[in-house]
Amino acid sequence: MAAGLPAVRHYHRSAALPGAEGGIAHCLSAAEQAERVAAFHEAATYLHMALELLPGGDARRARLLARFGLGLAWGGEAAQAVQIATEAGGLLAATEGDAAAADYLAAAT
Numbered sequence: 001m002a003a004g005l006p007a008v009r010h011y012h013r014s015a016a017l018p019g020a021e022g023g024i025a026h027c028l029s030a031a032e033q034a035e036r037v038a039a040f041h042e043a044a045t046y047l048h049m050a051l052e053l054l055p056g057g058d059a060r061r062a063r064l065l066a067r068f069g070l071g072l073a074w075g076g077e078a079a080q081a082v083q084i085a086t087e088a089g090g091l092l093a094a095t096e097g098d099a100a101a102a103d104y105l106a107a108a109t
Contacts, residue, residue, distance in 0.1 A: 024050045024060075031071070044071035062091040066104050073108060081108075 027050035034043035047068040054061055066088040072081035085108045093101035 021053050021055055021058075024053050027053065031067075035071070040071050040075035041077070044068060044075050044077065047071050059095070062088065062095045065091060066108075070108055 027046045031043045031046035031050070034040070034046060047064065051061070051064055051068060054064065065084060069081055069085035069088045072078075072084055085105065089101045089105045089108075092104050
């Protein structure tokens, strides 16, 4: 996890600059590594960073937001997880249909 952390922080600090979305892959890799060792709070932090780097209208937003909501729930941030999961469910319904949203919300509870 530590090897990719400088790159994640660099891209996140540069979020307003052109090309910052290149850091999304680094954030997702760091989140996956954190999830593998059950460091869910850290994973949620990296997922949040990835969301902040996404350009407007990016098709990955719904799934990434959904994953962030689960990370918050697994990391013990219940109140914020409910808020994010609700938002993610609505976005999934709009982009992938009601069945995808229902599946996600069922997994999130």
